[in-house]
Amino acid sequence: MTNTNPIRIDIGICTFRRPALEETLESLFKLTVPSDAQVRLIVADNDAAPSAKDLVDSMAARSPFPIRYVHCPKSNISIARNACLSACEADFLAYIDDDETATPGWLAALVEKARETGAEAVLGPVRALYGDDSAGWMRDGDFHSTMPVWVNGRIITGYTCNTLLDMRSPLVAGRRFALALGQSGGEDTHFFSQLTEAGGRIEFAENALVLEPVPASRASFGWLAKRRFRSGQTHGRIVAANNGGAKRIPKALIAAAKAGYCGAVAAGFMLMPVRRNRYALRGALHVGAVMGMLGVREIRQYGTAEAA
Template sequence: MVPETVITICICTFRRPQITLTLGSLSGIKTDKSWNVNVIVADNDFTPSARELVEASAVGFPFPIRYIHAPASNISIARNACLGAAKGDYLAFIDDDETVTTDWLIELMNVAKKNNAHAVLGPVRAIFSKDSPNWMVQGNFHSTFPTFVNGEIITGYTCNSLLDMRQPTLSELRFDIARGKSGGEDTDFFDRIYSNGGRISYAENAWVEEIVPSSRASLKWLATRRYRSGQTHGKILLKKKKQAIARAYAFLITSFKAAYCFSGAALTVFSPVSWRRNYIRGALHIGVLSALVGAQEIEQYGATLTDGKNTNAR
């Protein structure tokens, strides 16, 4: 008899009614008969605002759904609540504004087993509205893919990922609470997986989809996000480069990269996609520089706009 494989799908949520669409898409995924699949929803709001939506979705759902209240307004708290509550062999993370494709979990698991991977990343396909700028659609600025360095993936993200919880490198690993408001907690988490000897693989056909809201359809939003990502990378660099000369060298190289990107933006100003791509990359390197000189990281989790819409972003 084939041993049962327990897979927990985890979703952290904060005041997003789209969680019902996310759960609805999970109800149609393909699974293997040897899998025992369950779902955890960790609500990061101050009050259990998502409980009714989740419990209503659980009626007639093909897998057990467990609701957890994990306050408040710190995404690392919610992610760690998922890690603590999931007792199975594998744990998958997706965001509460995404929908999965039918082969999503099959593709992640196939790659995990084939490569004996500690973690597997899948791609996120951005779904643009008719009002989205042409340059944003043409450049596909909102879709998410892993970054390869010398043929390896050295960090990752939680918007589409699978973790093999049987691996020693993950058994006690948790998300950094200090990064729970600034973001970048997932980058740091996967960096530690890799630094501890873990293997991160890519399942190119394990697609999830995400609608791009109007609040994110701007150059300012993209540049701010990349700046914050740069701050995370800068903080990681600081941890790894203890000597002053190593930090000075990192600052010099990053300064050159920033200047190169902004020069590229100026030289490609007549290309709507290219100059913006260069500008956004420049913002990333400015974020790294800000971290290297000790600037405070910006906070993007838990803030609320004047119209009452939460600004949480993955």
């Protein structure tokens, strides 16, 4: 039976020197909100100076929802995500990135799935929008869109670019993003992996769509490889944390073998760029996993001018 009790929903937007924040907020102003819901926006500014405050203040006057601005000047994305968690006073907290735009039915679809399933977290799809100057293989293979990964029929980890958390769940309440991963990235993978390991469930709302333009700075094989490598490092760190000492060595060897296999297959598809690059990027992921298991420090991705 559908729950008809009134609910409160906060939407967290972490930002760092992104002019696109204005478009994100504009899209949220146009949301179709469930009739029994009250919505509030939380903007967590991760810049050393409160660079987003003037924009947020100017838009608050015409916002259909209250907006709370939080300045968390440490250039660490985990601090910004945690600021949204701490500022949240609602039943649910949704996250959307500051370079994305929500479709009108985004929030309602997330909430509907959460009510239907009782899951601690719900993920939605992120559809990449490619410019005309993007490589053909990149558009054809759609390498930038984000979807959950199912393992044996379950989603065991997640992302914060399109998600809803049930703040009433004891498995969510008090949980925080790892500060040590706040500049390298992977803090969301770590957060959701810990959630499911504790018994939490993650579900998928296919109609909860957000859109993300792919800027020229990200429209390259190098950027994709760096991101996959970092994701592999995060996975490797998690594996290492759960397998101390010599126990991690066989897993590192398996990941290394997978990296070698992916490299060989990529070479075999040299004349088929979509397949070639898909396997090459998968290889970068496995190489990153090996590095993570061996304790190699993650590359820095947040809190830099490049990240902005």
